[in-house]
Amino acid sequence: MKDENSKKQIIWRYGFSLAVITSGLLFNYFNIGKEFLGFASVGIWLIYVGFIMIAVITMQLLTKKKRKVDERSEFIAAKASRITFMGIIIFAFMVMIIDGIKEIGVSYSYFISYLLVGIVLLYLISYKILEKKY
């Protein structure tokens, strides 16, 4: 049952990556979008992201370690998620206040990409710290 679920998960992940690449190709074909996050167009960026996703999934499959998930790791993950959620709220308040003092002139794409990286980093750091505590 577990194997079946992981197989399905892999298929979904590959499918999503291919959908990202296809949408990138379509964006390029219909000339939708302009320069995006340092790339010539949104389509090229989507294709790039799609290939990165495929590379990551393949690497994970090739170097697969059977990671055991027990109640302690679930407990730590739940705590790390709560810390991350609180972090997002505090960050949102800070952004609102800073924007009130001096208008922030960053494009949405850059802002969201920084935010996503920040969320992932905050989660990983809090998970690692909590792992030492519990």
Added chain:
Amino acid sequence: MKNKIRELRKKIEITQEELAERTDVTRQTIISLESGKYNPSLELAWKITKALKKKDIKDVFILK
């Protein structure tokens, strides 16, 4: 909550890895339990009690 996991584990001569396998958790969880950093759920406490060949949960875990 205090526990006697380390003491009882050594008595029946099993390693942390073996206890982890018997209770279906990671070795890291056993280390955390033995050092008192983490308190187990009731289900895990029962599994550990059984794995340590004890009948009563109170023989392994002591509520402070």
